[in-house]
Amino acid sequence: MRVAVFATTPLDRPGPESAAALAVAEAIADKGVEVVLVGTARNAAQQVAGRLTIRALERSGAGALAHTDLGPRTVVIGGPTMTWAADAAIRRVIGAGAIDLVVIVGDAETAVTAVVDDAAPSAKRIGLTGAKRAATAMIKLAGDSARAPSAHTPADLILGDFHLHTCFSPDCGTGIDDLVERALALGLGALCVTDHDSVAGGFAAKAHVEANGIPLHIAVSSEVKTQTGEVIGMYLKEDIPPGLPFTDTVEAMRAQGAFIYVPHPFDSLHAIPSEPLLERMAPLIDALEVVNGRLARERFNHEALAFATRLGLPAGAGSDAHVLDGLFTAGLELPAFHDPASLALALGDARVVRHPKNILALQARKWFRKRRKPLHAE
Structure with a gap:
């Protein structure tokens, strides 16, 4: 089982949204479920947050767009602004396969939120509190649901x-x-x-x-x-x-x-x-x-x-x-x-x-x- 968690605000900026997204992702990981935490970042440096490795990309270029095994790590998409390449990178993460559930953590309505909503209409939203309780509910939901279809279907x-x-x-x-x-x-x-x-x-x-x-x-x-x-x-x-x-x-x-x-x-x-x-x-x-x-x-x-x-x-x-x-x-x-x-x-x-x-x-x-x-x- 694999869960993709999206943060609505930059992951390297202290705040309730980024903290909640990290907490939910770590709580899911603690239960032995593979989790991918995705968000934007102002800083392109490699970072470590708790047990999750953050692969911060300077921008969402070829590395973000490549067909790669995401692995149990955080993938940071783009920078302080959204580009069409960042849009594509988010869609690639969702459509990379083996994603059972897409979760949006946070109350802010941002460009990331809009792209996730469009690429994964069945994405679930959770608020900023009760990370462990939310994680348990998310895992149960993922286990009871069919695997999400790929957002990147083959095209001519x-x-x-x-x-x-x-x-x-x-x-x-x-x-x-x-x-x-x-x-x-x-x-x-x-x-x-x-x-x-x-x-x-x-x-x-x-x-x-x-x-x-x-x-x-x-x-x-x-x-x-x-x-x-x-x-x-x-x-x-x-x-x-x-x-x-x-x-x-x-x-x-x-x-x-x-x-x-x-x-x-x-x-x-x-x-x-x-x-x-x-x-x-x-x-x-x-x-x-x-x-x-x-x-x-x-x-x-x-x-x-x-x-x-x-x-x-x-x-x-x-x-x-x-x-x-x-x-x-x-x-x-x-x-x-x-x-x-x-x-x-x-x-x-x-x-x-x-x-x-x-x-x-x-x-x-x-x-x-x-x-x-x-x-x-x-």
């Missing part, structure tokens, strides 16, 4: 390109109709349309596939230029103004509920955020582009992969296509998704796919097309 795998441009970018002439036709020919199931400083291309592509009943998911996105490099917001509702500080741009995207994706972070031939800045912003980044199909030097991708691995950031990949022939030179194979939460979850099972082409030839086509007036400007 699709191919997706997470970074591409259309004629709504000033340096690209690819029309929406041509883009969709090419994507279908390549067998793609999803496109993140990331035009420069504009969501217009994404909305145009989304409207086109919906009007024609085309089975292609479009994530309306934008690659926004900041004072130090670029950042992509996926599932944006409206434009983000260019030229803001990197941190302000990310916060503006998060205010829209967007998925934060940092493209080509080590392409030193262009303006990029500094490594210290990326490290500071890591708790707010949902994925890092570890393969960009249009980079002049492959070592830039290698450096991105090493950085993402070190910080536990989920990995993304995209073609950065500025011409039609460049579509899906890089991308991902992953479970189907439809919003930021399901995308974050799908990245835990993603595999990078590459179809490299001659970079100079693609760049030459881009330079030629750049001299032509964008189609949408007619």
